[in-house]
Amino acid sequence: MTETHSFNGRILCDVASELGEGPTYDPATDKALWFDIKGKKLHELHLATMTKAVHDLPFLGSVLAVIDAERQLIVSDQGLFIRATADGKLTPFATLEDKAHNRSNDGRVHPSGSLWVGTMGRGEEKQSGAIYHVARDKVTRLYSDITVPNGICFSPDGSIGYFTDTGVNHLMRVALDPATGLPVGQPEVLSDETVNAGGIDGSVCDADGLIWNARWGGNAVEVYKPDGTKIARHLVPASQATCPAFIGSKADRMLVTSAWAGFDAARRLADPHAGQTFELGIAVKGRFEPKFLL
Numbered sequence: 001m002t003e004t005h006s007f008n009g010r011i012l013c014d015v016a017s018e019l020g021e022g023p024t025y026d027p028a029t030d031k032a033l034w035f036d037i038k039g040k041k042l043h044e045l046h047l048a049t050m051t052k053a054v055h056d057l058p059f060l061g062s063v064l065a066v067i068d069a070e071r072q073l074i075v076s077d078q079g080l081f082i083r084a085t086a087d088g089k090l091t092p093f094a095t096l097e098d099k100a101h102n103r104s105n106d107g108r109v110h111p112s113g114s115l116w117v118g119t120m121g122r123g124e125e126k127q128s129g130a131i132y133h134v135a136r137d138k139v140t141r142l143y144s145d146i147t148v149p150n151g152i153c154f155s156p157d158g159s160i161g162y163f164t165d166t167g168v169n170h171l172m173r174v175a176l177d178p179a180t181g182l183p184v185g186q187p188e189v190l191s192d193e194t195v196n197a198g199g200i201d202g203s204v205c206d207a208d209g210l211i212w213n214a215r216w217g218g219n220a221v222e223v224y225k226p227d228g229t230k231i232a233r234h235l236v237p238a239s240q241a242t243c244p245a246f247i248g249s250k251a252d253r254m255l256v257t258s259a260w261a262g263f264d265a266a267r268r269l270a271d272p273h274a275g276q277t278f279e280l281g282i283a284v285k286g287r288f289e290p291k292f293l294l
Helices: 265-270
Strands: 003-005 010-013 020-026 031-036 041-046 051-056 061-066 071-076 079-084 090-094 102-109 115-121 129-135 138-146 149-154 160-165 170-175 188-192 199-205 211-216 220-224 230-235 241-247 253-258 277-279
Touching: 010 041, 020 061, 020 102, 020 199, 020 253, 031 061, 031 241, 031 253, 061 102, 061 115, 071 102, 071 115, 102 149, 102 199, 115 138, 115 149, 115 160, 129 149, 160 199, 211 253, 220 241
Parallel strands: 003 230, 020 241, 149 199, 199 241
Antiparallel strands: 010 277, 020 031, 031 041, 041 051, 061 071, 071 079, 079 090, 102 115, 115 129, 129 138, 149 160, 160 170, 170 188, 199 211, 211 220, 211 241, 220 230, 241 253, 253 277
């Protein structure tokens, strides 16, 4: 039986992002980072001091991976870029696809240092997108005909990948080569979520292999065992939760982004915390994100 837990956390950032997404944490700098995709912003929060910076972007960024102390990888609707942490300078790195009507969405670095990232239509056109594997500058298409790619995360040993097409709402599981992050089998349905309210959005996998998934339209982060059993539901004060991330020096805290995208004025009044960024307020057994390997 799924246990539901009330929200006992706090608002980490009260700025209401239209589409808060792609949160991550850099333990070397103690900074949490996330995007407002549609607002073309990169948010940066130093946790110890709660000092906040917001960086304007020339594109729709959605995924950030640390490369080293001087560089980050950013995935956007214009392709992949290297961002210099010192001054924010952006250098083109690789192209995902040649589809001007698409943008990037969810993604995550595999323990091997490779990256999985998905694309989708700017207007959520059906089956317009795909999920790609990026190893250094080599881009390989893994899955086509994706409407809204989400839920990308990996087991601690890198042998299992999870993902979803929110347009289908099946949480998928696939065996991977731990050394490369490439699939070695066919994806299987781990959990059919079509019978439940809301959609599978961003996910992370903790040190015990539990999958933590933000529930778009469900005002919650839900927790699955590796066999697909849903064991917990942690409420958040915004209906459109988008993605969780492990934060803190021990990766034992959880940040959750949210969105107000698609809301009219009345809906925003009814959902006043939509788009804000939260700390869930519970202890978790998280993991730091791997660095992207150049």
